[in-house]
């Protein structure tokens with residue numbers, strides 16, 4: 001039996017981390033068995049890459065190095081954790097996956113979506129999400145939230161300017177248009193409770 005692979009996506013400032021934590025609590029309360037994971041990371045090797053990817057603030061990482069590193073970490077995550085869990089029939093809930101690379105590296109870093117998609121297809125082969133919930137916030141709301149959060153957490157990508165984050169937003173819009181059958185758009189301007197209830201209902205509908 002094959003499980004179901006669900007990913008959560010959204011630009012910085014979309015409230016994804018809070019939603020993902022609350023969604024996991026909601027699934028647990030409902031007695032739904034699931035494996036929660038995230039990217040960058042999700043396996044021992046991938047977590048080492050996460051550290052380099054997010055915390056190496058001194059070195060100027062080349063854009064393609066960034067894309068390849070994250071694709072390599074994704075490959076290990078898929079092979080070590082995601083595929084085995086799906087093969088056991090589990091629900092896998094993953095915070096960020098391939099669409100993040102398409103938006104951040106493909107558009108934010110100007111590599112091009114098609115190029116980044118190619119290296120990621122090499123990495124994941126046929127392991128793609130069954131459904132992706134995209135937390136949608138208008139660009140100005142997302143950017144205002146990032147600005148308000150400055151100082152709370154500083155990783156390499158948080159240090160990027162408004163132009164970068166605007167490009168990522170635009171990138172996600174293109175990615176959504178590329179995969180309309182997989183990506184479901186969630187209005188993330190609502191309260192966390194409303195957003196979580198909406199996603200929870202959609203997951204339940206898929207499970208039944």
Ligand code: TYD
Pocket residue numbers: 011012016017039040054070095096097098100101102104105155157158
């Ligand atoms: P993280 O602290 O996990 O933030 P978030 O809560 O927003 O997921 O940082 C992850 C950062 O890495 C985020 O800015 C997006 C970036 N990223 C990429 O650029 N490409 C990718 O493929 C992934 C998975 C993440």
